[in-house]
Amino acid sequence: MAHIKAIEIYEFRGIKQLTVSGFSRINLIVGDNNCGKTTFLEAIQLLFTKAQVSLVRNIVKQRTILNPNDNSFYTSFINMFNVSQKDKLFSFDIYAESNKGPIQFEINGSEKMITGDDALQISSMSARQKLMYKKSSFLPEMVKMFDGSIISQNGKKPIERKIRLTSLDTSISGPVFKKEVQYIPSFGHLRYDLLQNIVDNPEYKKLAVSILKQFDESIVDICYTKADDGSFLETVITANGINMPFSVYGDGIKKILYILNKLLDATDSILLIDEIETGLHKKYYDKLFPVVFELAKKLNVQLFIATHSVEAIDAILAYGNYDEVKDNDPIKVITLKKVDSNEGKGSNVVARNVPGKYVYDNRKAFEFEVRL
Numbered sequence: 001m002a003h004i005k006a007i008e009i010y011e012f013r014g015i016k017q018l019t020v021s022g023f024s025r026i027n028l029i030v031g032d033n034n035c036g037k038t039t040f041l042e043a044i045q046l047l048f049t050k051a052q053v054s055l056v057r058n059i060v061k062q063r064t065i066l067n068p069n070d071n072s073f074y075t076s077f078i079n080m081f082n083v084s085q086k087d088k089l090f091s092f093d094i095y096a097e098s099n100k101g102p103i104q105f106e107i108n109g110s111e112k113m114i115t116g117d118d119a120l121q122i123s124s125m126s127a128r129q130k131l132m133y134k135k136s137s138f139l140p141e142m143v144k145m146f147d148g149s150i151i152s153q154n155g156k157k158p159i160e161r162k163i164r165l166t167s168l169d170t171s172i173s174g175p176v177f178k179k180e181v182q183y184i185p186s187f188g189h190l191r192y193d194l195l196q197n198i199v200d201n202p203e204y205k206k207l208a209v210s211i212l213k214q215f216d217e218s219i220v221d222i223c224y225t226k227a228d229d230g231s232f233l234e235t236v237i238t239a240n241g242i243n244m245p246f247s248v249y250g251d252g253i254k255k256i257l258y259i260l261n262k263l264l265d266a267t268d269s270i271l272l273i274d275e276i277e278t279g280l281h282k283k284y285y286d287k288l289f290p291v292v293f294e295l296a297k298k299l300n301v302q303l304f305i306a307t308h309s310v311e312a313i314d315a316i317l318a319y320g321n322y323d324e325v326k327d328n329d330p331i332k333v334i335t336l337k338k339v340d341s342n343e344g345k346g347s348n349v350v351a352r353n354v355p356g357k358y359v360y361d362n363r364k365a366f367e368f369e370v371r372l
Helices: 037-047 053-062 073-078 116-122 127-135 202-212 251-265 282-298 310-318 356-361 363-371
Strands: 004-012 015-021 026-031 089-098 101-115 142-154 159-166 182-184 219-226 232-238 243-245 270-274 302-306 331-340 347-355
Touching (some): 026 310, 037 101, 053 073, 073 159, 116 159, 182 251, 251 282, 282 310, 310 331
Parallel strands (some): 026 331
16 A cells, blocks of 8 residues: 655646645645646546556546436546547546555547447447347447557556447446545545444444534444344434434534545555535534544545635644644645646646645635635
8 A cells, every 4th residue: 555745647637737746644635616626636546546447437437426417427438538638539647656656547548430339349338238229219320439548557567458438338347346545525425334344343433432422412322223124224322222323413423434434444545535524514623633633644544635615724734733843744735726828728737735834824825825
């Protein structure tokens, strides 16, 4: 498992070229809407896929998790490439320096038109789906196809895998692999098993209950209970002995358990958190964030946290304890900003990376960079 020290991104989504170095244990990603914060987190995920098609598929799908019909899978895949690329030739490249050595990820290929019948021959859809297409009148005469390869290097030997995808495909097929880097989307806590890593670990279960008491003092335990239909429910036990399903509780409780679960999954690796403030009231930040950061330190987890919230930024900076501690700053603040090209050819994303103490000492002036 690795922690990254620097990253270079080329032609990925809205980023034409971006280099950021000097990462720390806690890295705060800030900036205006649509400046590339989520893209930045996705780039880090792709670095650790080892060219596994199923992991690339999951990253493509992340953006449509709450709106699965918003775009076709093929369109979502093509949208990974920078819009400035011409002539149906596509490529993007991501490179990083880590404590384990260099890491690289690249996708390149071309797009062309093929017949609907040919698309069915190479499509990854099931035989049943193909048969339904053939029997219906919905098979287009011509469809788009991406033909290319994924190249990944996370060690000594590069890995290359061919990829062919048509606009008929709703996904990419491939074996499922465990992710090395963990990612928390802004609303991920609404679709996740919240207790899977916690209930069997007495130490972390005790920690989780102590945090939940910040939200509801009557909570004394968390566990799985068996429902009448045989399924298992995530359950809160209260001081009066009542079992309450997690579904009756608010997003704050679900979000903090989600973060704790992902921290355990990310041991000795990296955890990416998009919009950490989602589902949490600001009055809990000062109590919850230090617990998360200390657990990350204990588990050797490098954090990358994107946020729009000035209150969340202040609470994270407070963890630095800069009024008393002068050395070993655990926080870096990376501000992303979209800028127009000098040549009038689209836009790019630029970054400024400064220590947390600098932001803390210049908080009033820096606020304008945070909110842009």
